[in-house]
Amino acid sequence: MIKSATRRRSETTDRITLCAQKLTDEQGLDGFTMDDLAEAAEVSRRTLFNYFPGKVDAVLGLFPVLDADAVAVFVAGGPHHDLVQDLRALVVPLLRTEMMERETLARGRRIMLANPRLIARAHECYSEISAQVVSHIATREGPTFAALRARVAVSVLAALFDSALDEYLVDPEERPIIFHFDESLRTARSLLGA
Known part of the structure; x- marks a missing residue:
């Protein structure tokens, strides 16, 4: 019962975000109202505001959170005993990955680059997640591991994802984005001798 309610909430969240992105792509961020979005997503205005406080958050969707079990494994030195x-x-x-269709990602990138407010809010969310990962690295590696090294590691991962996204969007073989992320990671490790 709880899973079905959680799944329904997730589906509604995703539908609202998809509609918000389509409206932004078609009309610009200031070209539609929250009422327009509620109608497009087939939810009430009240429901819409229960999910998102405003258009910017609706367009960006929920930012992912680190899985507590995965964090515990990471901090303990696993799962591979290799930091990277x-x-x-x-x-x-x-x-x-369920939200990683090429059309969806291409639209997301297009609207992000066209809207400074989206870029600013996304950067805030990225900074929060980055700070968490840096903290987990520091906990795992101990006090002798410089904070700069942890911040660089997280920044490199973000750059690798951006590179993977570029490749994913133009891949004629339509391989999954994780394939491109792993290719970017292998290339970086080869270049940096890591």
Whole structure:
């Protein structure tokens, strides 16, 4: 019963975000109202505000959170006992693959680049997740591991995802985004000798 309610909530959240992104793509962020969004998503205005406080948050959707069990495994030195591979294992679940269709990602990138408010809010959310990951690295690696190293590791992962997204959007073989992320990770490790 709880899972079905959770699944319904997730489906409604995703539907609202998809409609918000389509409206933003078609009309611009200021080209529609929350009432327009509620109608497009087939929810009441009250329901809409129970899910998102405003348009920017609706367009961006819910930002993923780190899985507590995965964090515990990571902090304990696992699952591979290799910091880079373990960071991959920690953050890849944040890439909600069910939302990773090319058209959806291309639209998301297009509207993000066209709207500074979206970029600013996304950066805030990214900074929060990054700070969490940096803290987990510090806990795992101990006080001798410089905070700068942890921040660089997280920044490199973000850059690798951006590179993977570029490749994913133009891949004629339509391989999954995780394939491209792993290719970017292998390339970076080869270039950096890590």
